[in-house]
Amino acid sequence: MRQRILITGASSGLGRGMALEFAARGRHLALCARRLDLLQALQAEILARHPHARVAVRALDVNDHARVFTVFEELRGELGGLDRVIVNAGIGGCVPVGSGGFAANRATAETNFVAALAQCEAAVGIFRAAGGGHLVTIASVAAIRGLPRAQTVYAATKAGLASLTEGIRADLWGTPIRVSAIYPGYIQTDISSSARRRPFLVDAATGCRALYAAIESERPRVFVPRWPWAPVAMLMRHVPLGLLVRLL
Ligand SMILES: NC(=O)c1ccc[n+]([C@@H]2O[C@H](COP(=O)([O-])OP(=O)(O)OC[C@H]3O[C@@H](n4cnc5c(N)ncnc54)[C@H](OP(=O)(O)O)[C@@H]3O)[C@@H](O)[C@H]2O)c1
Structure with a gap:
């Protein structure tokens, strides 16, 4: 049982939804994001529903x-340890490469990859010192292939994050530290x-229930929802690029 769970990007969308799912199962939460007012509102909502929960923001x-x-x-320190860290904060907002939007693409590259690396470094440092823990990164099915138009840089950041996650898992092989990359499909949030x-869009509540189950499974790579995204990802990996461009 991973009792004390830190989630970044918890002020909205999937981070918020995952926080509610874990709180409903009696877990203690550490929630971060830039919008502190939304985190405080979420903290109050969780404590109203689950008075015994501990929620730090x-x-x-x-x-x-x-x-x-x-x-x-x-x-x-506030929760007396961390058993799981979910590296979830991320942004979209990309534009086609070479279309004059380097600032937007760089912001996505920095937030979704470099800042995710900082979060992984901080989390794994804590787990190494504690002798255990579960690192979870929220990648995307977009990590599977290079994608066109506004998805090019976003997909590259998620591929980088997925590769980083696998590398950390390789490095921690045989230790009590578990490492999982989650590959969500389209879930209704501000980003999506x-x-x-x-295609195959699901509402946030359905998506977050599936995320909860995927994370609890502690499997190394999980598509969410598994159906249809596990087989779709397999197809995406092998379909000719020209066909993929027409489908997206
Ligand atoms: N929804 C989907 O279909 C889908 C599919 C695949 C992957 N994902 C991934 O899921 C994760 C969550 O996205 P979402 O769908 O829940 O979108 P969202 O509703 O826009 O949530 C994004 C979260 O990230 C936080 N965030 C963004 N920039 C940040 C920064 N610089 N520092 C700290 N927090 C930051 C935001 O909080 P503040 O603005 O308050 O800082 C917000 O809580 C992202 O990594 C996204 O790439 C989503």
């Missing part, structure tokens, strides 16, 4: 790397609402 911009380490350490097409 912190304002955190994950691009402030030094603060990632400080905040994770503060939250570890800007997508051009959203």
Whole structure:
């Protein structure tokens, strides 16, 4: 049982939904994001429903790397340890490469990959010292292939994050530290609402229930929801690029 769970990007969407799922199962939570007012509202909602829960919140911009380490350490102290860290904070907002949007693409690359690395570093440092823990990263089915248009940089960041996660798992092989990469398909949130097409879209409640089950399984790579995304990802991996471009 991973009792004390830190989630980044918990102010909205999947992070918020996962927090509610774990709280409903009696877990204690450490929640971070930039919008502290939303985190405090979520904290109040959880405590109203589950008065015995412990919920710590912190304002955190994950691009402030030094603060990632400080905040994770503060939250570890506040909950008396961390059993699981979910690296979830992320953004979309990309534009086609070469279309004059380097600033937006760089922001996504930094938030979804470099800042995710900072979070993994901080989490694994805590787990190494404690002798155990579960690192979870929220990648995407977009990690499977290079993708066109506004998805190019986003997909690359998620492929990088998935590879980073597998490398950390390789490095920690044989230790009590577990490492999982989660590959969500389209789930209704602020990020997914800007997508051009959203095949197999599920609502946030359905998606977050599936995320909860996937994370609890502690399997190394999980597609969410598993059906249809596990077989779709297999197809995406092998379909000719020209066909993939027409489908997306
Ligand atoms: N929804 C989908 O269909 C889908 C599919 C595959 C993967 N994902 C991934 O799931 C994760 C969560 O996304 P979502 O769908 O829940 O979108 P969302 O509702 O837009 O949530 C994104 C979360 O990330 C936080 N965040 C963004 N930039 C941050 C920063 N610099 N520092 C700290 N927190 C930051 C936001 O909080 P603040 O703005 O308050 O900081 C927010 O809580 C992302 O990594 C996304 O790539 C989503």
